[in-house]
Amino acid sequence: MEVARKREPEKRRQPRQNITLIKCPHCGNDTDFVEVADNVILTTNYRQNQDGSFTQESDDSQIMGEIRLYCSECNADLSNFHPRFVEMLF
Ligand SMILES: [Zn+2]
Numbered sequence: 167m168e169v170a171r172k173r174e175p176e177k178r179r180q181p182r183q184n185i186t187l188i189k190c191p192h193c194g195n196d197t198d199f200v201e202v203a204d205n206v207i208l209t210t211n212y213r214q215n216q217d218g219s220f221t222q223e224s225d226d227s228q229i230m231g232e233i234r235l236y237c238s239e240c241n242a243d244l245s246n247f248h249p250r251f252v253e254m255l256f
């Protein structure tokens with residue numbers, strides 16, 4: 167352990183090491199999550215090409231209802247973590 171701690175350059179290559187992960191309090195899962203949105207209106211714009219095919223131009227979704235976050239493993243409702251989930255979404 168002491169030897170590992172002295173290897174500072176390696177530590178610096180992992181800046182996210184000390185970040186607290188969202189973890190399901192029920193089953194301990196900290197890798198798989200499901201986001202569920204209620205009442206979503208999906209609007210997609212298409213352009214018809216000369217050969218009759220369509221190309222998607224833009225995609226606009228409006229969420230009218232609630233957004234919830236669930237654990238993928240045990241389906242526990244983790245919506246309390248949703249604001250943090252959104253913050254960490256890249
Ligand atoms: Zn869980």
